[in-house]
Structures are given as structure tokens and as C-alpha cells.
Amino acid sequence: MGAAKALIHHSYLNEGRALYEKNLRVNDRAEQGVGIVASYHWSAGDEAKWMLEQIGGLLQNGCRPEDIYVLHRTNAGLALPEELLSNTGIPNVSTSGSYWQNGSVQEVLGIVKLAYDSDNDEAFQLVYDIPSPQWELSTRRLGRVFLKEVEEQGQGTSLWAKMLSILPMARPFRRKGIVDFMNYIDRIKFALAHQALTDVVAEVAADYSEYLKKREGPDAVEELEILEPLPFMVARYPDWPSFIAMTKQLSEAASLRKMETSVVLSTIHRVKGLERKVVFGVGMSEGILPHWMATGESIATAKRSSFSRDGMPPSSYNGRIEDERCAAYVLLTRAKEQLYLSGVRVSGAKVKLPPSRFIWEMELDKEATAGVREALAAFQKEERGEHEDI
Numbered sequence: 001m002g003a004a005k006a007l008i009h010h011s012y013l014n015e016g017r018a019l020y021e022k023n024l025r026v027n028d029r030a031e032q033g034v035g036i037v038a039s040y041h042w043s044a045g046d047e048a049k050w051m052l053e054q055i056g057g058l059l060q061n062g063c064r065p066e067d068i069y070v071l072h073r074t075n076a077g078l079a080l081p082e083e084l085l086s087n088t089g090i091p092n093v094s095t096s097g098s099y100w101q102n103g104s105v106q107e108v109l110g111i112v113k114l115a116y117d118s119d120n121d122e123a124f125q126l127v128y129d130i131p132s133p134q135w136e137l138s139t140r141r142l143g144r145v146f147l148k149e150v151e152e153q154g155q156g157t158s159l160w161a162k163m164l165s166i167l168p169m170a171r172p173f174r175r176k177g178i179v180d181f182m183n184y185i186d187r188i189k190f191a192l193a194h195q196a197l198t199d200v201v202a203e204v205a206a207d208y209s210e211y212l213k214k215r216e217g218p219d220a221v222e223e224l225e226i227l228e229p230l231p232f233m234v235a236r237y238p239d240w241p242s243f244i245a246m247t248k249q250l251s252e253a254a255s256l257r258k259m260e261t262s263v264v265l266s267t268i269h270r271v272k273g274l275e276r277k278v279v280f281g282v283g284m285s286e287g288i289l290p291h292w293m294a295t296g297e298s299i300a301t302a303k304r305s306s307f308s309r310d311g312m313p314p315s316s317y318n319g320r321i322e323d324e325r326c327a328a329y330v331l332l333t334r335a336k337e338q339l340y341l342s343g344v345r346v347s348g349a350k351v352k353l354p355p356s357r358f359i360w361e362m363e364l365d366k367e368a369t370a371g372v373r374e375a376l377a378a379f380q381k382e383e384r385g386e387h388e389d390i
Contacts, residue, residue: 003036006363007329023215037286038341038359039371042379044229046082046345051280052088054340055263065091067277069261073289073332075099075224077282078265079233085265086250095266098254100247104223105230108208109247112201113189116240120159128159132184134208142177189240197240198250202231221293268327279335285343285353289331290324328358343372345379 041047051223055068070081070092079099082176099105117123118244129142147159163335167178191200212220237243264276268289283289332339343355355372366373 003180003332003362005365007332007358007361009326011043011171020057024358034335034339035338036339036341036362036364036368037371038355038364038369040345040355040375040379042345042375044283044344044347045079047342048084048266050342051282051340052084052090054280055085055090056088059090064262064277065263068261069274069279069334070263070265070275071268071271071279071281071334072265072283073268073291074222074225074283075102075267077288078230078267079229081265083233083236083246083252085263087246091257091262092265093257093262094184095264095270096260098251099226101254102226104208104212108201108227108230109244111188111208112192112202112240113183113187113244114124114160114334115192118160118185121159124159126179130211132180133210143258144294146174146177146213162336188354192240197243198231198235202235223389234368238385268331272330272357275334275336277335277337279331279339281331281339281341283343284328284341284356285345285347287351287353288343288358289328289356289358290321293337294321294324325358325361328356332362345375 033357039050041050044255051070058068059065070078070085072081073079073092075096078094078096082092082094082099094144107130109128110123110381111130113120113123114127125147128147150159153166156162157164163178163182166268167175174182188200188204191203195203209220209227212223216223234243237246264271268281341359343353347353355376356359359369359372
């Protein structure tokens with residue numbers, strides 16, 4: 001409770017603190033003596049591996065999966081914990097569904113799937129109406145009527161083949177849209193033959209990001225962030241089939257598991273009022289929590305300008321540092337017995353991130369933050385960039 005009070009103090013002016021403290025009372029049913037340990041890691045990959053080790057140790061010592069929360073500021077930050085937990089056989093479920101069930105993620109992968117195999121009808125149906133980067137949003141939208149024409153009038157064993165068969169008979173405007181669609185998929189097909197898979201996925205994600213900006217404007221920010229980890233997740237697998245097999249497995253497993261018997265992965269905002277014995281608060285870095293949109297700072301990626309947050313549309317999110325601090329307060333007060341806080345030095349886009357200011361505002365003792373201080377000093381001294389991106 002002391003750490004929570006110390007943290008939330010920073011959201012109140014001096015003249016308002018006395019009244020706030022007067023109204024702040026410990027719930028009679030609250031568990032006392034919650035332990036807090038903070039750590040700091042080079043990358044999200046290092047952080048997730050550390051988290052997995054801690055959870056493994058807890059389960060060996062009598063803790064159950066249903067006793068554990070893994071919380072992050074954004075849905076994108078839950079992709080890697082989901083993968084590692086699942087690959088280790090630890091049941092887990094996300095309150096927002098599997099990362100791989102997200103619509104934007106599925107559509108980006110659908111474009112690559114169709115380029116990889118033009119006979120993939122499922123991918124065709126998913127992406128045929130997404131304008132390529134060369135076209136304005138309002139210019140080529142093939143639409144459901146087009147798909148119906150392909151299905152009913154086309155000749156061939158796949159939707160792609162049927163589309164080719166009706167191309168000569170298509171009206172000029174429709175023909176232009178079909179050719180644009182074909183050229184874009186062919187471009188990605190060529191890239192698959194000549195570039196690393198992770199670079200191809202990054203290219204498609206960047207193209208799709210431009211589409212999102214045109215389609216959704218200010219509301220596209222969260223979806224754009226969801227795509228950021230995608231190329232680095234792909235890089236973890238030796239080839240396209242093994243990567244797709246993983247995404248299919250995790251997506252299917254997500255619908256079969258129950259929260260009552262699983263580690264729950266969630267954004268912080270979805271667990272207000274809920275508690276579990278053990279909580280992992282991952283992503284406790286500046287730019288993640290507090291979120292970069294609330295700090296007033298722009299965090300542009302060093303690796304790919306297409307994912308530069310400077311290029312994002314103005315956001316309708318009017319969050320303040322106080323709002324982010326309240327999210328950290330929610331995170332801090334979800335644990336009944338043990339709280340693990342962790343942050344990362346390097347984001348997936350190779351942006352250097354210091355530890356979250358909220359870790360220091362909690363006024364934890366030196367022992368609790370020793371891991372953060374030691375790791376930060378070591379990283380600042382070396383900065384060799386010898387770790388994985390994610």
C-alpha cells in the first residue's frame with residue numbers, strides 16, 4: 001500500500017494531497033505485505049524469457065496458472081508472452097483474444113499468404129479489397145459484388161484463377177482495380193523470392209499502416225502499434241510454414257482455454273477491480289508506461305521510417321501523465337501476494353527506453369529495484385547492441 005500511495009501522490013497538487021490521504025483507506029479484506037521486485041532487461045525477448053522462468057518457478061512451488069496475471073499497457077506487448085507461455089505448455093488466455101486473431105495482423109499476414117500461394121482462397125477473401133499503396137483509398141475498392149462475380153462467373157480451381165478468367169471482360173474501372181491488386185501481390189511475391197521474410201512482412205505491414213491511416217485517421221494509432229512487433233515475431237522462426245503453423249496453433253488454442261484455469265494476459269485497463277495472487281507488470285519503460293502519446297514526446301523508430309510514430313495521424317487520445325499514472329496504480333494494486341515489475345532497454349524498433357518513471361515514484365527500497373539499477377548501469381556502459389530485437 002505504501003508504494004501505491006507514493007506513486008499516486010504525484011498526480012495531486014500539494015494542496016490536494018491531505019484530502020486525498022484522508023479519503024484513502026486500506027480495504028479490510030486486502031492482503032498485507034505484497035512483495036515487489038523490479039527488473040530491467042535489454043529486449044522484450046529477454047524480458048519474456050525472464051518472466052517465463054519466474055512463472056515456471058512459481059508453478060513448481062505450488063502456484064497455479066489461475067493465480068497469475070501478466071499485464072501490459074498495450075495489446076501488442078502481450079504477443080511474445082503469449083507465444084512463450086504456449087510453447088512451454090503453460091495454459092494462458094488473453095482478455096482481448098490471441099494476438100494472432102487481431103484483424104490487422106490477420107490481414108497483413110493474409111497479403112503475404114496470398115503472395116506465397118495464389119491458390120489460397122481464404123487469404124484471397126481476406127485481402128482482395130485492401131487498396132495497395134499506389135492507390136488512394138477511394139480509388140480501388142473491388143467490393144463484395146466483385147467477389148461474387150469471381151465466385152459465380154470465373155473459371156478455375158481457385159479464386160485467383162477465376163479472377164484472371166474474368167479480367168478480359170471486366171469494365172475499365174474494374175479492370176484497373178484488378179490489375180492493381182494483381183501487381184501488388186506479384187510485387188510481394190517477388191520480394192519473397194529475393195528478400196528475408198522478416199523484411200517482406202515489415203514492408204507489407206508498412207503498406208498496410210498507410211492504408212490504416214487513410215481509413216481510420218486518429219483512431220488508427222492502436223492498430224498501428226499492434227503491427228510493430230510483427231516483423232520481429234516472424235524473425236523468430238526459420239521459415240514461413242513454421243511461423244504460420246505457430247500463429248494457427250495459438251489462434252485456435254485461444255478459443256479453447258478458460259480464464260478460470262489459465263494465466264491471464266491482459267492490458268491494464270481490462271483488470272480494474274480484479275486481483276490475483278501474482279502479477280507481472282511487463283513493459284515498465286518510458287514510452288510504454290507512461291505511453292508515448294501522454295508524455296508529449298515523439299519516439300521515432302531508428303530502423304524503419306514507415307513505422308515512425310512521428311508519421312502517425314494526430315490522435316484523439318487526450319491522455320495525460322496523470323492518466324498513465326492511474327494505470328500504473330491499477331497495475332500495482334492487482335497483486336495479492338507478489339508483484340513483478342519489468343521494463344526493456346530497447347524496443348522492437350531499436351528505440352532506447354529508460355525505466356519507467358513510475359518505478360522510481362513508487363519509492364521502493366533499494367533491494368526491490370537493485371535489478372533495475374544494475375542493469376541500467378550495465379546497458380549504459382556497454383550499448384553494444386548484441387541482443388535480439390525482440
